[in-house]
Amino acid sequence: MDEIADNTFTEIHTAELPNDDPSLLTLILELSPGGWFNIKDETTILDVVKSLLVFLNGHLSLNNANQVAFIISSPTGAKFLYPNPQKEMDELRRPEEYEDSNEMGIPSLVSKGMYRQFRIVDEGVLEEFNKSINELVDADNTNITSKLAGAVSLALTYTNRMLNLDQSISTTTASAISSATKESTGVNTNTSSSSYQGLTRIKSRVLIVTPNDNEDIKYISLMNGIFAAQKMKVPIDVAKLGKKDSSYLQQAADATNGIYLHIEKPVGFIQFLSTAYFIEPSIRSLIILPTNSNVNYRASCFITGKSVEIGYVCSVCLCIISEIPESMKCPTCNSQFDDKIIAKLKRKPVVKKRKLENGGAEVSSDNGTLAPATPEPTPVPE
Amino acid sequence: MDTSDEEYVEPSSVPKEHKAKKRTNQENTGYSWEDEYQRTWDIVKDDDSRSLEAIIQGMIEGRKKKIMKLSTSPYQRGIIRTMVVIIDGSSIMSEKDLRPTRFSLMLQYLQEFIVEFFDQNPISQLGVVLMRNGISHVVSEVNGSPQYHIDKIRGLRSRQHNRFEPKGDPSLQNSLELARSLLKYNFGNNINDSKNSKEILIIFGALFTSDPGDIHETINSLVKDKIRVKVIGLSAQVAICQELVTKTNHTKNSNYGVIMNETHFKELLMDCVIPLAITKDSAPKVNEEKVPLMKMGFPTKIQPVTTSNLEPLHFCACHPTRGSDDTKNVVEIQSNVSNIGYKCPQCFSRVCSLPTVCPVCGLMLILSTHLARSYHHLVPLSEYKEVPKNDEGVYDSQWCFGCLLKFEDGLGSSRYKCGECKNDFCIDCDVFVHEILHNCPGCQ
Numbered sequence: 001m002d003e004i005a006d007n008t009f010t011e012i013h014t015a016e017l018p019n020d021d022p023s024l025l026t027l028i029l030e031l032s033p034g035g036w037f038n039i040k041d042e043t044t045i046l047d048v049v050k051s052l053l054v055f056l057n058g059h060l061s062l063n064n065a066n067q068v069a070f071i072i073s074s075p076t077g078a079k080f081l082y083p084n085p086q087k088e089m090d091e092l093r094r095p096e097e098y099e100d101s102n103e104m105g106i107p108s109l110v111s112k113g114m115y116r117q118f119r120i121v122d123e124g125v126l127e128e129f130n131k132s133i134n135e136l137v138d139a140d141n142t143n144i145t146s147k148l149a150g151a152v153s154l155a156l157t158y159t160n161r162m163l164n165l166d167q168s169i170s171t172t173t174a175s176a177i178s179s180a181t182k183e184s185t186g187v188n189t190n191t192s193s194s195s196y197q198g199l200t201r202i203k204s205r206v207l208i209v210t211p212n213d214n215e216d217i218k219y220i221s222l223m224n225g226i227f228a229a230q231k232m233k234v235p236i237d238v239a240k241l242g243k244k245d246s247s248y249l250q251q252a253a254d255a256t257n258g259i260y261l262h263i264e265k266p267v268g269f270i271q272f273l274s275t276a277y278f279i280e281p282s283i284r285s286l287i288i289l290p291t292n293s294n295v296n297y298r299a300s301c302f303i304t305g306k307s308v309e310i311g312y313v314c315s316v317c318l319c320i321i322s323e324i325p326e327s328m329k330c331p332t333c334n335s336q337f338d339d340k341i342i343a344k345l346k347r348k349p350v351v352k353k354r355k356l357e358n359g360g361a362e363v364s365s366d367n368g369t370l371a372p373a374t375p376e377p378t379p380v381p382e
Numbered sequence: 383m384d385t386s387d388e389e390y391v392e393p394s395s396v397p398k399e400h401k402a403k404k405r406t407n408q409e410n411t412g413y414s415w416e417d418e419y420q421r422t423w424d425i426v427k428d429d430d431s432r433s434l435e436a437i438i439q440g441m442i443e444g445r446k447k448k449i450m451k452l453s454t455s456p457y458q459r460g461i462i463r464t465m466v467v468i469i470d471g472s473s474i475m476s477e478k479d480l481r482p483t484r485f486s487l488m489l490q491y492l493q494e495f496i497v498e499f500f501d502q503n504p505i506s507q508l509g510v511v512l513m514r515n516g517i518s519h520v521v522s523e524v525n526g527s528p529q530y531h532i533d534k535i536r537g538l539r540s541r542q543h544n545r546f547e548p549k550g551d552p553s554l555q556n557s558l559e560l561a562r563s564l565l566k567y568n569f570g571n572n573i574n575d576s577k578n579s580k581e582i583l584i585i586f587g588a589l590f591t592s593d594p595g596d597i598h599e600t601i602n603s604l605v606k607d608k609i610r611v612k613v614i615g616l617s618a619q620v621a622i623c624q625e626l627v628t629k630t631n632h633t634k635n636s637n638y639g640v641i642m643n644e645t646h647f648k649e650l651l652m653d654c655v656i657p658l659a660i661t662k663d664s665a666p667k668v669n670e671e672k673v674p675l676m677k678m679g680f681p682t683k684i685q686p687v688t689t690s691n692l693e694p695l696h697f698c699a700c701h702p703t704r705g706s707d708d709t710k711n712v713v714e715i716q717s718n719v720s721n722i723g724y725k726c727p728q729c730f731s732r733v734c735s736l737p738t739v740c741p742v743c744g745l746m747l748i749l750s751t752h753l754a755r756s757y758h759h760l761v762p763l764s765e766y767k768e769v770p771k772n773d774e775g776v777y778d779s780q781w782c783f784g785c786l787l788k789f790e791d792g793l794g795s796s797r798y799k800c801g802e803c804k805n806d807f808c809i810d811c812d813v814f815v816h817e818i819l820h821n822c823p824g825c826q
C-alpha cells in the first residue's frame with residue numbers, strides 16, 4: 001500500500017531557460033476603415049504605424065539575428081509589407097544606386113543616415129503601406145469584412161518557414177531516407193510530420209493590432225490558426241484598440257499564452273508596445289504580465305453568427321447553434337437530430353425535475369461533489 | 383511480492399481479421415524478426431542522369447506529399463472521453479525486437495496516437511502513467527491539451543537513456559489504482575454514460591505483474607467505477623490482462639490485442655482512437671439516422687487580477703472536500719492549486735478544469751476552442767495542384783505566397799497552386815497548410 005500511496009509525480013521540466021536565441025516578430029495591422037474612423041479622436045493610423053516602426057526597430061536592435069515581418073490585413077486581402085521579395089532582389093542587383101531613391105523615383109521616405117537595417121525595414125513598410133492605402137481607396141467598398149484570419153495564416157506560414165529553416169536540411173533528409181528504407185521493404189510506418197520536433201532555435205511571436213469592433217472575423221479560420229500557433233508554440237499577442245473587447249482575439253491570446261490588452265486610450269501607444277509587448281516569450285513566465293479581464297470563451301453560432309454562452313451542439317460535427325432549427329437538421333452536416341432529445345431539451349422545467357428524480361438522492365447525500373453512486377471503502381492491499 | 387500471474391498464452395489468439403488484412407496489403411509480412419536486414423544505403427540508387435541532391439529532394443517531396451492524410455469521414459465526436467494510458471517502463475521494454483527498442487518505439491507511436499486522439503475526440507482528456515520498477519509514475523496529468531502531453535512524452539523520450547531507462551518489474555495494480563484515482567478526480571460520477579466515458583489503455587510489454595496486493599480487488603473496483611480497460615500486449619497474452627479486459631468491458635471482445643510487428647502495433651494503437659462506445663460490439667445503435675443534439679455551456683475563464691497580491695480563497699464545485707468520505711476511496715493526488723477557474727453560465731458554479739459536466743446543474747461545460755479543434759473536418763481544404771509551366775515554358779510565380787521563399791528552378795516545378803485563390807505555394811507551406819493550419823492563407 002505504501003507504494004501505491006506514494007505521490008510519485010514525474011515532473012519533467014520542459015520549460016526552456018531564457019537565452020539569446022534569435023527571435024522573429026510578426027506584426028499584423030488591421031486596416032479596417034470603420035474601426036480607424038471610430039477612434040479618429042484618439043489616434044490616427046499614421047501615429048500607430050510610426051509607433052510600430054519604432055517597436056520593430058527596437059526588436060531588431062536587441063539581437064543581430066532578430067527578424068521582423070509586417071503583414072497588413074486590409075479589406076482587399078492580407079499581404080506582406082515586409083519582407084518584400086521583389087525589393088530584396090532589386091537590392092541585390094544594385095546595392096549602391098539603391099541609396100538614392102527607390103524604383104518609383106520617389107525620394108526616400110526615411111532619412112538616409114539611418115542605421116541600414118532599420119532603414120530597410122522602415123522604408124519597405126512605409127512604401128508598401130502607402131500602396132495598400134491607395135489600393136483600398138480605389139477598391140469598391142462592397143466587401144469590407146475582416147481578413148484577419150488570412151493575415152494570421154500568412155504569419156504562421158512565414159513563421160513555419162523560419163522555424164524549419166535550420167533543421168530542414170539535416171532532419172528531413174535523415175527521416176526521408178529512413179522512411180524510404182521502410183517503404184522499400186513493405187513496412188509502412190507512415191511517420192507523421194505533424195508532431196513538432198522543436199529542434200529549432202529561433203523563437204517567434206505574433207502581434208495583432210486592430211481597432212475593429214465588428215466581430216466579423218472568420219471564426220473557424222481563426223480557430224484553425226490558433227491551434228496551429230499552439231502547436232508551434234507561437235504566442236499571439238493582441239493590442240485591441242477601439243471601444244469593445246474582442247472575445248475571439250481574447251481567446252486567441254489566452255490559448256497561445258499571448259498577451260491581450262484592450263487599449264481604450266491609445267495615446268502613447270509606444271508605451272504599451274515597449275513594455276507589455278516587448279517581453280520575449282521565454283521570460284514571460286518570470287514576469288507578472290498585464291491582463292485586464294477575465295476571458296470570455298464565448299463561441300460563435302453557426303447560423304446567426306452571434307456569440308453564445310449556452311448553446312446546442314451537433315454531436316456529429318460539433319457545430320454550435322444558438323437555437324434549434326425548424327427543420328430539426330444540422331445546418332452544417334445535415335444530420336437529422338433525434339426528436340426525443342430535442343423534446344427533452346425544449347421542456348426545460350421537466351429536465352430539472354428529471355434530474356431530481358434520478359440523481360437527486362445521490363447529489364444531496366454527497367453535498368454535490370462528484371462521487372460514484374455507491375461509495376466503497378478502498379481495497380487495502382498489503 | 384506476488385508474482386504468481388505469470389501465464390503465457392501463445393500469440394495465436396490475435397484476431398484473425400488482422401492477419402488477413404495484413405496479407406492483402408503487403409507481400410512482406412509477419413514478425414519483425416523475419417524481415418530482411420535493411421541498409422539505408424541500399425535505397426539510394428546511383429543514377430548518372432540525376433544528381434544525388436535531386437534524388438534526395440525528390441524523395442523528401444515525395445514523402446511529404448504522401449504523409450498528408452486523407453480527411454476522415456465524420457462520426458460522432460461529441461463524447462467526453464477520459465482516458466489514462468498506462469505505459470510499460472519495466473526492464474523488458476529495453477528489448478530490441480521492436481526497433482530501436484520497445485520503449486522508444488512505444489513512445490514514438492504514443493506521440494502520434496495523442497495527436498490523432500485529440501484530432502478525433504476534440505472534447506476528450508488524456509493522461510499518461512508509467513509503470514517502472516514496481517511503482518507507477520504520472521507522466522502527464524489528465525488534461526485536454528495535446529501539446530502538453532506531447533511535451534511530456536518528448537521529455538521522457540529524451541531521458542530514456544539516463545533517468546528514465548526501462549527498469550525493474552511492472553506493477554499493474556499500482557498503475558491501475560493510480561489511473562483510477564486520476565479518472566475519479568476528473569470525472570467522479572457518470573452522470574450520463576452517453577456523454578462521458580472513462581477508459582484505461584495499457585501498453586504491456588512484460589508477461590507478469592508484480593503487485594503489492596490482490597489485483598482482483600482492483601479489477602472489481604474498476605468494474606464498479608465503470609472504467610473500461612483495453613490492453614495492447616507487446617509479447618504474448620497474459621491471463622490476468624484477459625481477465626481485466628473481459629471483466630471491465632463485460633464482453634469477450636477484441637479489447638485485448640497482441641502485436642505481431644511494428645505496423646500491427648500502430649494499427650492496434652490507432653484503433654483506440656475510435657470511442658469504445660460506438661464500436662460494433664457494444665451499444666447497438668438505436669437510431670441509425672438521427673443524432674443527438676447536446677446542450678452545452680461556454681464558461682467564462684476567471685483569472686486573478688495579477689496586480690494585487692491578495693487573492694481571496696476560491697472554492698470549487700468539482701473537488702471533494704479534503705478528508706471527506708470521497709477522498710478516502712482513492713489514492714489521493716495532489717493537484718496543482720491554481721487560481722484559474724471557470725464559471726458555469728447556467729448556475730454560476732465554479733469548476734477547476736474543462737471539459738466537464740457541471741456538478742451542480744449537469745450542463746456540459748466546454749471551451750469553444752475544444753470544439754473548434756475538429757472544425758477543419760467540416761470544411762476540408764482542397765488539395766493544391768502541382769503547377770505546370772505556362773506557354774512560354776516558364777513559371778508565372780517566383781516565390782511562395784505563404785512564406786515568400788524563392789522557388790528554385792531546375793528541380794521540377796516545386797510549386798503547388800490553390801484552386802480557389804490561385805496562389806502558388808512551396809511544398810513546405812503545402813504540407814503545413816494541409817497538415818497543421820487547415821486554412822489557405824490566400825483564401826481568407
Ligand SMILES: [Zn+2]
Pocket residue numbers: 314315316317318319330331332333334335
Ligand atoms: Zn452537424
Ligand SMILES: [Zn+2]
Pocket residue numbers: 698699700701733734735
Ligand atoms: Zn475543483
Ligand SMILES: [Zn+2]
Pocket residue numbers: 726727728729730731740741742743744745
Ligand atoms: Zn452549472
Ligand SMILES: [Zn+2]
Pocket residue numbers: 161782783784785786787807808809810811812
Ligand atoms: Zn512557402
Ligand SMILES: [Zn+2]
Pocket residue numbers: 800801802803804805822823824825
Ligand atoms: Zn487558396
